[in-house]
Amino acid sequence: MRALTLNPGSSSLKAALVADGEVVRADSWDVTDVATDHDAVRVAFGELGEPEAISVRFVHGGSRPGPVLLDEETLAQLEKLSGLAPLHQPLSLDAARLARGWRPGVPLVGCFDTSFHSGLPAAAARYALPREWTAQGRLRRYGFHGLSCQYAARRCAKLLGSPRARLLCCHIGSGVSVTAIRGERSFDTSMGFTPLDGAVMATRSGSVDPGLLLHVLGTGEIDPAGLADVLYHHSGLAGMTGTSGDLREILAAREAGDEQAAAAVEVFLHRLRREMGAVAMSLDRLDAIVFTGGVAEHRPGLLGELVAGLGLLGVTVDPARVDDEGDRLLSPDGAAVRLFCLRAREELELARGAELLLGASGRLPV
Ligand SMILES: Nc1ncnc2c1ncn2[C@@H]1O[C@H](COP(=O)(O)OP(=O)(O)O)[C@@H](O)[C@H]1O
């Protein structure tokens, strides 16, 4: 099947034409260009070639356990989740509606980051809030970056020769998360009800004491909408440094001697290690750690710094392997816990999701 995959992230829109599990063509755009210039995206979709199915990543799918066909009713339901993923859900809805308008006869499939985590153990999924609040099952940890985790789990099963390997998947892009995986199941994950939770990100705060947020709201100087804007758009690396939050810019500033940039990177690494330690506790042993996402792929030196502070997990890198390129082992030969750097392949999972739903022929089920 030839599937056009659309993956709106918080800093980029990635598109690919995938035929029978292989990427034929791929392109990506800065998210600010996508938001301002839909016609450019329409042209680019056209340039990738004629698909038999279109598969769109939605970070929030509520409790949907797997891919679904996207009709207007489903899109309207997904729109109701926009407030829970404001950096992503509106872009996915736009991309889906644009694709449907562009090729109305081509089956349109939605794949969800949250599906991979839909079987989280109750102890990891539940918040310690009044049971009247949580009884309906909506106010809980959902988890995100699920398509990336699913690919990492599948790839590691092959690399380690075991479908039941115990992994940590550290997705380090504009969004950052850590997930404990056994087989193809999520046992705990650092993002929660929304993709704002957990580690420090490019523009998102990650976890903040709810007491601090109550205090800030209590001053009356900011309303809930203003607070959401600060936490999603103006916090994280961006907020700490007064930059865009792109690690390329921050690492360059640190190299030039900027102390604020250096301090922000320290916070970023400290909080990521903290999430790794916390999430790892859901596993009975650790076989491998996967580093993936734009920062892991393009800034491997930062992975060396990260791992240098993970002595308690008994992990180390081989410096020659860190400085290399492509999918690779980072740990020395014979290490008890293997470290891998793998390219995030959400497009392969999006195409696979469409194939599983539609059947390899691309015909809709009757
Ligand atoms: N070619 C590159 N060189 C260095 N860093 C890069 C490159 N491409 C992406 N990055 C880093 O990866 C981040 C984006 O990661 P990515 O996983 O693509 O994010 P998203 O999916 O949220 O758009 C950027 O902020 C940047 O720091």
Ligand SMILES: CC(=O)OP(=O)(O)O
């Ligand atoms: C869930 C999330 O933050 O995704 P991304 O890293 O693609 O923005």
Ligand SMILES: [Mg+2]
């Ligand atoms: Mg992404």
